[in-house]
Amino acid sequence: MEFSSKLLENAVYEMSQLPGIGKRTALRLVLHLLRQPETQTQHLVKALGTLREDVKFCKKCHSISDVEVCDICSNPNRIQDIVCVVEDIRDVMAIESTSQYRGLYHVLGGKISPMDGIGPQDLKIHTLVEKVKSGTIKELIFALSATMEGDTTNFYIYKQLEGVEVKIATIARGIGVNDELEYADEVTLGRSIINRIPFENALKSS
Amino acid sequence: MEFSSKLLENAVYEMSQLPGIGKRTALRLVLHLLRQPETQTQHLVKALGTLREDVKFCKKCHSISDVEVCDICSNPNRIQDIVCVVEDIRDVMAIESTSQYRGLYHVLGGKISPMDGIGPQDLKIHTLVEKVKSGTIKELIFALSATMEGDTTNFYIYKQLEGVEVKIATIARGIGVNDELEYADEVTLGRSIINRIPFENALKSS
Numbered sequence: 001m002e003f004s005s006k007l008l009e010n011a012v013y014e015m016s017q018l019p020g021i022g023k024r025t026a027l028r029l030v031l032h033l034l035r036q037p038e039t040q041t042q043h044l045v046k047a048l049g050t051l052r053e054d055v056k057f058c059k060k061c062h063s064i065s066d067v068e069v070c071d072i073c074s075n076p077n078r079i080q081d082i083v084c085v086v087e088d089i090r091d092v093m094a095i096e097s098t099s100q101y102r103g104l105y106h107v108l109g110g111k112i113s114p115m116d117g118i119g120p121q122d123l124k125i126h127t128l129v130e131k132v133k134s135g136t137i138k139e140l141i142f143a144l145s146a147t148m149e150g151d152t153t154n155f156y157i158y159k160q161l162e163g164v165e166v167k168i169a170t171i172a173r174g175i176g177v178n179d180e181l182e183y184a185d186e187v188t189l190g191r192s193i194i195n196r197i198p199f200e201n202a203l204k205s206s
Numbered sequence: 207m208e209f210s211s212k213l214l215e216n217a218v219y220e221m222s223q224l225p226g227i228g229k230r231t232a233l234r235l236v237l238h239l240l241r242q243p244e245t246q247t248q249h250l251v252k253a254l255g256t257l258r259e260d261v262k263f264c265k266k267c268h269s270i271s272d273v274e275v276c277d278i279c280s281n282p283n284r285i286q287d288i289v290c291v292v293e294d295i296r297d298v299m300a301i302e303s304t305s306q307y308r309g310l311y312h313v314l315g316g317k318i319s320p321m322d323g324i325g326p327q328d329l330k331i332h333t334l335v336e337k338v339k340s341g342t343i344k345e346l347i348f349a350l351s352a353t354m355e356g357d358t359t360n361f362y363i364y365k366q367l368e369g370v371e372v373k374i375a376t377i378a379r380g381i382g383v384n385d386e387l388e389y390a391d392e393v394t395l396g397r398s399i400i401n402r403i404p405f406e407n408a409l410k411s412s
Contacts, residue, residue, distance in 0.1 A: 001299060004264075005272045007257045008295075014253040017246060018235050029224050031294060033254065034261060034270070035316070041258040044220040045251045048239065051217040052247040055240060058210075064240070066211045088237060089214075093207060110241075 001027070062107040062124045064089050072096075072105060079103045081138040085128065085157070087111055087150075091143060103141070106131070111149035112156055120156055129160045139167040146173055172197075207233075268313040268330045270295050278302075278310060285309045287344040291334065291363070293317055293356075297349060309347070312337070317355035318362055326362055335366045345373040352379055378403075 001023055003009035008030065015026035033041045057063065058070035065071070072078060072092075082103030086092055092105050108123045120126075131137060142157075144150035158168060174192030175184050184192075207229055209215035214236065221232035239247045263269065264276035271277070278284060278298075288309030292298055298311050314329045326332075337343060348363075350356035364374060380398030381390050390398075 002302065004276050004278070004295065004298070005261075005270045007253075007260055007272060008270050011253040011257040014246075014250040017250070019238050020231075021235075025226075027296060029227075030254070030257065031296065032225050033258060038258055040220075040223060041254055044223070045255045047213075047217040047220040048236070048247055049251045051213045051236065052239060052244055054213060055211075064211045064214050066213060070210050072210070089210065090233060090237065092210070096208065 057107075061105045062109060062127070063092055063105060077102075081136060082141065083128075083131070083137050083139070084141045084143050086143050087145065095143065103139075108144075108153065111144060111147070112153045113149045123153070125153075125157060125160070128157065132161055132166050133164055135165075137166055139169060142168070142170040263313075267311045268315060268333070269298055269311060283308075287342060288347065289334075289337070289343050289345070290347040290349050292349050293351065301349065309345075314350075314359065317350060317353070318359045319355045329359070331359075331363060331366070334363065338367055338372050339370055341371075343372055345375060348374070348376040 001012075003012070011030045012023060012026045015021060015029055016023045018026075021029070033044070056065055056067070058065040058073055059068050060073040061070060063070050063072070067074075079102050083106050084095065084101060084103055085106050085108060086095070087108055087110060089107060092107065095101050095105075106124070106128050108125065108128070110118055110123055112118060112120055112123065132140065140157075140161075142154045144153055154170065161168065172195065173188060174195065175181060175188060181189065207218075209218070217236045218229060218232045221227060221235055222229050224232075227235070239250070262271055262273070264271040264279055265274050266279040267276060269276050269278070273280075285308050289312050290301065290307060290309055291312050291314060292301070293314055293316060295313060298313065301307050301311075312330070312334050314331065314334070316324055316329050318324060318326055318329065338346065346363075346367075348360045350359055360376065367374070378401065379394060380401065381387060381394060387395065
């Protein structure tokens with residue numbers, strides 16, 4: 001792509017650094033901003049800049065928060081000794097939207113992924129292990145994605161906690177509610193048969 | 207979506223104002239920026255802010271340019287009396303990349319679209335009409351998209367120039383080179399038959 005303006009080229013380049021945004025899309029977005037009132041760009045620029053500068057992470061669960069301890073961690077009505085281990089704040093939001101979970105969270109900030117150069121020391125695993133070893137946690141629930149990286153991370157934490165008295169669970173994998181069996185992938189379908197649950201339990205949770 | 211942080215919510219909101227970017231994608235992009243070094247956000251914010259503040263449009267063709275008169279308009283080797291009328295700078299870049307056009311451009315900045323509240327006065331039509339009426343232009347080539355808005359805009363300009371001596375052409379519509387006939391839409395295929403060209407001409411341009 002040849003640009004008639006360095007300013008434009010630069011803006012498109014920076015925009016295309018975002019994941020899933022190629023040069024063409026970046027150009028479309030930047031030209032859109034140019035057509036809108038200048039205030040829109042100012043608001044966008046200010047919101048991104050302020051977030052990046054002032055962002056805080058909850059001291060307890062490492063989720064993004066505007067205060068030192070997030071609303072969930074500081075809520076006395078939440079069950080304090082069950083902790084759900086997730087990758088990032090999107091997972092917290094997804095689980096919260098179900099209204100089915102009343103415990104706390106621990107946000108790792110990613111998964112162990114040697115291919116991307118992410119090791120255990122890049123994640124908030126150490127503080128989780130400390131927390132569990134201090135004896136205040138009764139149950140951990142792994143809710144990482146069921147990929148090789150997710151499984152590796154689960155297993156790494158599991159090994160770190162060997163000998164520590166804590167129940168460790170992982171969220172159930174299976175056919176989605178309302179999904180057709182014939183369209184499910186074999187691995188999911190296979191797991192849902194192996195990890196079948198008593199029908200009475202299913203009746204209770206529906 | 208419920209956010210644990212106002213800063214995050216605000217950044218996601220502003221990001222989701224961009225076309226084709228929903229709340230989920232916006233959240234993904236913003237979280238990506240948070241994981242990257244702070245400099246990436248700073249560069250993005252600076253590039254967008256500077257572009258919006260300092261952007262200049264060529265005095266002659268209204269294309270985006272860092273100087274008063276863009277490189278194409280100020281190039282004495284370009285044919286000065288043929289003007290290609292396009293919607294925005296992306297079309298200029300697309301045509302330039304073919305290396306088949308040696309004339310000048312006129313960037314309208316959009317198409318007439320009553321549905322979006324865009325009338326002739328919102329576009330650079332007036333300056334185009336003036337330019338043609340001054341008698342320095344021999345040929346206009348309409349290269350707007352073949353939509354109702356594009357056709358309306360073409361027709362509006364055409365009417366404004368009634369009685370003015372200037373050749374008005376529109377770029378050829380037809381089946382793309384290397385495209386299969388069976389997959390072409392009927393309108394395109396129909397137009398390509400109606401506007402068929404002598405085989406000798408086709409031989410020359412291939």
